[in-house]
Amino acid sequence: MKNKYISRVAMMGMAAAFTMSSLSSCTAGFEEANRPGNNASAEELGRDNYTIGSFLVQMQNAVFPEQENDFQMDEDLIGNYLARYMTYVNHGWNNANFATMNAPANWVRYPQKTVAPKFTSAFNEVKRLSNGKKDVNYAWALILRSQGILCMTDKYGPFTIGAGKDGKEYSSQKDIYTQVVADLDEAISILKPLTSNASFTANASFDKVYGGKFIKWMKFANSLKLRIAIRISGIEPEMAKKIGVEAVKAGVIEKNDENLAIEYTPHGLYKTSVEWGDSRACADIESYMTGFNDPRLAKYFKPVGERKAGSREIIGCRAGAKIGNKSVADPLYSAANVTNSTKGIWLTAAEMWFCRAEGALMNWDGMGGSAKTLYEKAITISFQQWEAGDATNYLNNNYDKQATYEDADGGFGHNVGRVSTITVMWDDHASMERKMERLITQKWIALFPYGQEGWNEIRRTGYPKVFPVDQNTGSYTIKVPNRIPFSDTEITENPENLAKAKELLQGPDTYATPMWWQKKWWRNY
Numbered sequence: 001m002k003n004k005y006i007s008r009v010a011m012m013g014m015a016a017a018f019t020m021s022s023l024s025s026c027t028a029g030f031e032e033a034n035r036p037g038n039n040a041s042a043e044e045l046g047r048d049n050y051t052i053g054s055f056l057v058q059m060q061n062a063v064f065p066e067q068e069n070d071f072q073m074d075e076d077l078i079g080n081y082l083a084r085y086m087t088y089v090n091h092g093w094n095n096a097n098f099a100t101m102n103a104p105a106n107w108v109r110y111p112q113k114t115v116a117p118k119f120t121s122a123f124n125e126v127k128r129l130s131n132g133k134k135d136v137n138y139a140w141a142l143i144l145r146s147q148g149i150l151c152m153t154d155k156y157g158p159f160t161i162g163a164g165k166d167g168k169e170y171s172s173q174k175d176i177y178t179q180v181v182a183d184l185d186e187a188i189s190i191l192k193p194l195t196s197n198a199s200f201t202a203n204a205s206f207d208k209v210y211g212g213k214f215i216k217w218m219k220f221a222n223s224l225k226l227r228i229a230i231r232i233s234g235i236e237p238e239m240a241k242k243i244g245v246e247a248v249k250a251g252v253i254e255k256n257d258e259n260l261a262i263e264y265t266p267h268g269l270y271k272t273s274v275e276w277g278d279s280r281a282c283a284d285i286e287s288y289m290t291g292f293n294d295p296r297l298a299k300y301f302k303p304v305g306e307r308k309a310g311s312r313e314i315i316g317c318r319a320g321a322k323i324g325n326k327s328v329a330d331p332l333y334s335a336a337n338v339t340n341s342t343k344g345i346w347l348t349a350a351e352m353w354f355c356r357a358e359g360a361l362m363n364w365d366g367m368g369g370s371a372k373t374l375y376e377k378a379i380t381i382s383f384q385q386w387e388a389g390d391a392t393n394y395l396n397n398n399y400d401k402q403a404t405y406e407d408a409d410g411g412f413g414h415n416v417g418r419v420s421t422i423t424v425m426w427d428d429h430a431s432m433e434r435k436m437e438r439l440i441t442q443k444w445i446a447l448f449p450y451g452q453e454g455w456n457e458i459r460r461t462g463y464p465k466v467f468p469v470d471q472n473t474g475s476y477t478i479k480v481p482n483r484i485p486f487s488d489t490e491i492t493e494n495p496e497n498l499a500k501a502k503e504l505l506q507g508p509d510t511y512a513t514p515m516w517w518q519k520k521w522w523r524n525y
Helices: 005-027 049-063 068-082 105-129 136-156 173-194 214-231 237-250 268-275 283-291 326-332 349-361 371-385 432-447 451-461 495-505
Strands: 086-088 159-163 169-171 260-262 279-281 344-347
Touching (some): 049 105, 049 136, 068 086, 068 268, 068 279, 136 159, 136 214, 136 451, 159 173, 169 173, 169 495, 173 214, 214 237, 214 451, 237 349, 268 279, 279 283, 283 432, 349 371, 371 432, 432 451
Antiparallel strands (some): 086 279, 159 169
């Protein structure tokens, strides 16, 4: 984050306006490009399709936020830092950030007040322009909104999803999850007959992820359902089982060429970690991957410069470390191994195989194998995704554990001993607690760089075990926030609904109040 942040946001607004105005000029030939074979013509997609397309692009950019400011404020500072994938090395943030649970008010409000309105307003426009026609555009918009709403509710808890006469009424997390599943089911029901022929495409020029291949969007919708099912498995086990089994049966993402990876240049993590140098590898993920001799570590992060701790070329920084000077810290710790044109990754086949492995532990039908085989499949798929070589030796490693963390020479954090003794190799005879620690630790590693989901897993399961925050966090005893507070502006802009939101939260509006779904299913085994 530069000192010229405000001017960058203003420039972003002008760029967005230019993009919106120029999209219509980029659609020449769209009708012909989408007519041959099984492709849908512009007429079939509705006369307002060109305008709708621009709103669908806006939705993709908001719910998979790779634009540099949205990425930093909505994903990097929150998800990546709280998942313990990345951490700050900007000394200006020492005394106020999410890791130390005292972030500035403008950081806290940004997702709720800047990002959410982008996708909700665009969805409303798609719905209006569709004139009640439940077609491919509407189905796509439902899927995109589902992604966006899930990210918001999993940051704040209760959230506004258009309820009430003014659309500003908060809904409980349970109601939001129920609505999102219903929306995904509706989208799937619309797309299913269209995608009975796998070559069906539509809106290719507006699709930044799959190039108009809607069979892949349908798989993504089912994959979101499986992600939801796993998330709520502790609090709503029967509902979770029904949703999860349905999702796998209908078809989730299974191969890496189906991963949801969006094109956006410049890549968000490139800007925050490489170009701006605000973010560096976090000690937690580095210590696990170093200890496991995980070859993906060098795929995730770049080597540091001359000054190394011991024999390590890749060094993470402690979350919440008191950075003395950013220009000194930057060369001491590893940046993300990304380029300006790296695609943003938001859901992968590896995650889905881990979800199925956990489903098998819960005795869900139709997961496709035992917990062991699905766990090993997930790791293998992740190795393939990152071109990290053969996973056999890694899967058979029953001795390497998380490494003791040693800070960089001249660094700003404190050394700390390992907090976990879990190994990689699956053990069918282990306790359910150890099975879950093993499964989720590996899932968390494979989820990188999608910090929001990594943070979700830490909160849901307590795994992986993470280091304490390097600085004092005041009255908080938790290592990772359970949520972020509501926007401070709600007290004047939406006071009555804010009061209801706090009732729905069932706890104070602080970082400590847990999510509705933070309950461990395996404690009953």
